[in-house]
Amino acid sequence: MLRRKGVDRQRRYVRLAATQAGSQAPKFRNLFFTHADSSPAGVTMRKFAYCKVVLATSLVWVMLDMFILLYFSECNKCDDKKERGLPGREEVVPRPHEGPGEMGKPVVIPKEQQEKMKEMFKINQFNLMASEMIALNRSLPDVRLEGCKTKVYPDDLPRTSVVIVFHNEAWTTLLRTVHSVINRSPRHLLEEVVLVDDASERDFLKRHLEQYVRTLEVPVRIVRMEQRSGLIRARLKGASLSTGQVITFLDAHCECTVGWLEPLLARIKQDKRTVVCPIIDVISDDTFEYMAGSDMTYGGFNWKLNFRWYPVPQREMDRRKGDRTLPVRTPTMAGGLFSIDRDYFEEIGTYDAGMDIWGGENLEISFRIWQCGGTLEIVT
Helix, strand or coil: CCCHHHHHHHHHHHHHHHHHHHHHHHHHHHCCCCCCCCHHHHHHHHHHHHHHHHHHHHHHHHHHHHHHHHHHHHHHHHHHHHHHCCCCCCCCCCCCCCCCCHHHHHCCCCCHHHHHHHHHHHHHHCCCHHHHHCCCCCCCCCCCCHHHHHCCCCCCCCCHHHHEECCCHHHHHHHHHHHHHHHHHHHHHHEEEEECCCCCCCHHCCCCHHHHHCCCCCCEEECCCCCCCCCHHHHHHHHHHCCEEEEEECCCCCCCCCCCCCCHHHHHHHHHCCEEEEECEECCCCCCCCCCCCCCCEEEEEECEEEEEEEHHHHHHHHHHCCCCCCCEEEEECCEEEEHHHHHHHCCCCCCCCCCCCHEEEEEHHHHHHHHEEEEEEEE
């Protein structure tokens, strides 16, 4: 394109020169030669001179075209950066979190898809359509108390294995759990993730899952139960095959937030008989909205031996001297999410292997901990 434009301008220049040469031939020729003759050598010299003029003019136009194009292309890039707000090399501007469910925001399903959503809800008893719209590594807000955000923990905390039991779990919720553990745990504290499959029947939880976890940056092991064994026996299987000094049990449909792991391991480092639970926040089964839980509740039970949350009593507030960043001693725990030292877990006899499916293990393990010299805490 540059050459074509240059050639067109050359031709106009040559035609102009030829017209002037035709009307004032002697003067034009005398510009280049000391004398004019009609011999073959003179004609050749004149042609050579014309070629030099054409080449010189062409180079000038080509260089001018290149300069103009480069100038305006650089300006366009600058304008694009200004319009789009792109950072320069020295400045890094974090991108805002976008997409469905980011920063824990609720997912809204369009009206025309409500019927399909209701049908999919029956598969796992939560809004599967909303879950599939959310990224596997979605962002979540940091809802910790300000005092918790500034706490500093030792570097030599014990390493933990995270054991997660699943049965026919949805692909997105299971992997969102795994990704949140990996992404929000200090690498030097995370020994491994152990996924225990309690005889799932869905094909995508077989070879496809095994291939997927091989790509993750943390060792993820999949243990298959030969037959449906229930939550407790599956957990015991995962715990027996894990290698970390601390065993952390998690549900298959939860999401860890920033700073979740260090406080648990720090309490166990101080006293291996301390069994620690995180604050359990809420993820809506309808919209997958993330809602912060209260740090002013602890675990208890009613006369039917059903686990319940109750307000932290005044005596516990007095023991902590009003410092809400200190752990809360709790009579019982929810059961699904806690960390325990491996040696202490074996010392108290682990779980009762005779328990089937789920339910009741939370109270049983809580009573066992308190009766065997341990302490059960919720870390805020």
